[in-house]
Amino acid sequence: MSQAVELSRKSISSNSKSFALASVLLPAAARDDVAVLYAWCRQCDDAVDLAPHGKQAHAMQQLFAELDVIYGPEQPQDVLLAAIQDVFRRHQVPREYPQELLCGMEMDVQGFHYRSLEDLLLYCYRVAGTVGLMMCHILGVSQVRALRHAVHLGMAMQLTNICRDVLEDWGLRRLYLPEDLLTRAGAPNLRAHGAFPERAQAPVSVVVQQLLAEADRAYASADLGVRYLPWQASVAVHAARWIYSGIGRLLAGRHFDVTAGRAVVPGWMKMALLLRSCVVRLATWPRRFRPVQIETVIHFPADVLPL
Numbered sequence: 001m002s003q004a005v006e007l008s009r010k011s012i013s014s015n016s017k018s019f020a021l022a023s024v025l026l027p028a029a030a031r032d033d034v035a036v037l038y039a040w041c042r043q044c045d046d047a048v049d050l051a052p053h054g055k056q057a058h059a060m061q062q063l064f065a066e067l068d069v070i071y072g073p074e075q076p077q078d079v080l081l082a083a084i085q086d087v088f089r090r091h092q093v094p095r096e097y098p099q100e101l102l103c104g105m106e107m108d109v110q111g112f113h114y115r116s117l118e119d120l121l122l123y124c125y126r127v128a129g130t131v132g133l134m135m136c137h138i139l140g141v142s143q144v145r146a147l148r149h150a151v152h153l154g155m156a157m158q159l160t161n162i163c164r165d166v167l168e169d170w171g172l173r174r175l176y177l178p179e180d181l182l183t184r185a186g187a188p189n190l191r192a193h194g195a196f197p198e199r200a201q202a203p204v205s206v207v208v209q210q211l212l213a214e215a216d217r218a219y220a221s222a223d224l225g226v227r228y229l230p231w232q233a234s235v236a237v238h239a240a241r242w243i244y245s246g247i248g249r250l251l252a253g254r255h256f257d258v259t260a261g262r263a264v265v266p267g268w269m270k271m272a273l274l275l276r277s278c279v280v281r282l283a284t285w286p287r288r289f290r291p292v293q294i295e296t297v298i299h300f301p302a303d304v305l306p307l
Helices: 002-013 017-023 028-049 056-070 079-091 094-109 117-139 146-164 164-170 179-185 199-230 231-253 267-284
Strands: none
Touching: 002 056, 028 056, 028 079, 028 094, 056 079, 056 094, 094 117, 094 199, 117 146, 117 199, 146 164, 146 231, 164 199, 199 231, 231 267
16 A cells, blocks of 8 residues: 555656645545545546557456456455555445546547537536545545535536647547537537647637636535535645636636647746635634545436536
């Protein structure tokens, strides 16, 4: 387990400076488990994204087979799989959540075509909302009502990422912007092939603005859920929320132009937002918190929508 934790910490520091900064404030008892969860999610991403051309479907089959092992009676040989098995067991993480996460990754492998906002929200729930749910189990949230807010935070962050990475995803021949919104904005039948067309810049900016408005609604819901977390965790989650939503504010300052370069929240601003979160959350400290094991399982869309 110690080897897996060390590898997990390195994975966070190498791949997500924002998450690494916020995770420092997590309770010590949960910090390593969260690191293992992050590293496992990253390993799954890499297994698909770095698979040789034409082998992505096979990589997905392997990931589903590994999930069978994780939820099986035997300890996996792989140190990270053994560590995530331990985390899932101790915190009673329902299999439905990592299963749905992998189904979201499979949508990428299959080249899923997003015809509507509802299609995109399903994807966001699978690849990010489920992470919020797994985090709830690891942090021992004491109220079932917190689960829906956690889903919305994950979905808001994913919507923000999608808006930031339109051009990068285009280079990977991926387009997450819903077809119905693009059609109404004046870019029907847009497909991620070749160079990003100049004619698409204006309508794509309109759609990005709309999706960030959806993200803001989800962030507002997430804000209502912070109160159900232990104090230290509430500071970390609150900080991560504002750092990610800061990406949306940067995009708005560029008039939602996805060709203006990658929107990155500077380090000084991250530190300022981290300090802001500490100050805001001090209003609720100290308070009693009794972690419990939640048995409720959230299902999409009934328990998630509307945002």
